Amino acid sequence: MNSHVYVMEEVRVRRNHLAAYMDLINSTTGETTVGQFFRCFGVFGKTELTSRQGWPGTTHLWEFDSWTALAKYFEYDANKPGTTNPDEMAWWQATAEQRYGGHARVMLPATWCPTAAQLAAGGIKGDCYEQEVVRLRQGSAKEYLARAREAYVPVMERLGAGLVGAWYPVHVADDQAVVLWIYPSWRHWGAAKTAAAADPDLARWRRESRDMVMGYDQTPLFRDPSASVK
């Protein structure tokens, strides 16, 4: 069972800074001051042809060991203006110059959601990801994730997608879920979308889950193809 706590950030990046910003965030390792609080689960860019929520932008996922670890990071974040570490100051200054805002969700994993370590051990790699943010009726997030595991994940896997993670945001009324998929390549993604349009099992899932689902947004994402989920 996965008992970690996650933060998903969606960041608006200044024009022409997308690649540099992704490199900067990817450099957040356990040896850096910031990186000691959490693990970088993944840093993803939004493709300009498909991002309904706007581009240029990135999505980051951070994994914390527990609420206590998250609280320690929040304490650090609140006090960081007083830092005297020049490397750390330079890192924060660089991020501030390359982005102009964003929003974040604190999330808890579905009981069956793999941890970053489990994904890394499985060697999951790929260039093409898709983030699915699902809007739900109040109080139905856990039920949605349980039913998705039984009826949705197998269909998506048959269509060529792999599950990276499934979470529900806290600090809201149990009315959202986030699922992250991976495809071996953009070619596989295109083929899956073509097949999905006529897939009866997927249509059945969409139909039967409407007692909970009020809408969803799928956002294709990319990352360095050589980078595994950390």
Place this chain on the structure above:
Amino acid sequence: MNSKVYVHEAVEIEGTHRAAYLGMVANRAEKGAGQRASRLVGVFGAVASTGYWHRTFEVWEYEGWSALAEDIQYLRGISRDKAAEDSQWQEKASSMRFGAQSRVMLPADWSPSLDKIPGSEKAECFEQQIVNLRQGTAADYLERAGRRLVPIMSRYGAEVVGAWRTALVDEDEVILLWSHRSWEAWGAFERESKNDEELRAWRLQNGDCVVDYRTTVLYSAPGITVASRPAA
């Protein structure tokens, strides 16, 4: 039946760059047709009085999902090296815009493909409706629009440029794009349609699925026509 896939982009333009940006997109579509897997259906400026500004809209046509996937790979330099002129173009375009919002769109059966858009090459004025719907009703709404709305709009001389439902969401959004031959014709449509009982009935009948809609008046880039692009 139209089996293509479309990308609709709403671009936020910085300062006074709108005219230059419109020209750049159109020019790129004509010169770069062989590099990209897409063809430009149209590039439009939003009339500032009718919506957010400064904003432009582009609609691109792909043969299918695989062609879109190929274009994503091309832009990322995965499938083949990006042409130097495309990199230069993107750098220049980035200096003129803040960012954008893109939608992948699937056409209604009756929505014309690029080669079959009627009359739009002569149009001066365009009208875009983004319709928010109850989830799951987009295909049904488009089917109804094809039967009921298109004949009504035709009475005013408006032609369909495209009718699409947004993909990657829960069948809850549609975009309709109409052309009017002239600004005068558009004005006459707006004036006379307000008392059109058939149009009023159409809107009332869709109260079961339409949540709301927003209409934005658009113009095509100066000297640029819609549906006259060279084939990729």
